[in-house]
Amino acid sequence: MVADKKLTSWGYLEHIVGGALRRVATMTASDMGSLMAARAELNQALADNPLTDTFTGICNSHSDYMWNVTASGNL
Numbered sequence: 001m002v003a004d005k006k007l008t009s010w011g012y013l014e015h016i017v018g019g020a021l022r023r024v025a026t027m028t029a030s031d032m033g034s035l036m037a038a039r040a041e042l043n044q045a046l047a048d049n050p051l052t053d054t055f056t057g058i059c060n061s062h063s064d065y066m067w068n069v070t071a072s073g074n075l
Contacts, residue, residue: 001027006038 001007011026029035046052 001038001042006034006041 002010007027007029009026009028013024013026014022027035027038029038
């Protein structure tokens, strides 16, 4: 999507608050409309991909809430 100029950047980050394997994907675009269109396209691609169900079956929870803090990595 960056090569197609639909996004200006994307990234992959590790949470420092929460579970040890928590990650977040980031993306930027030239304007909000372009960002939302790219997000919708990505969501549709994931919805049409049978591997999405496999991933969701493995990574189906979210536990990094501020009232339940755990350390990850070597802090």
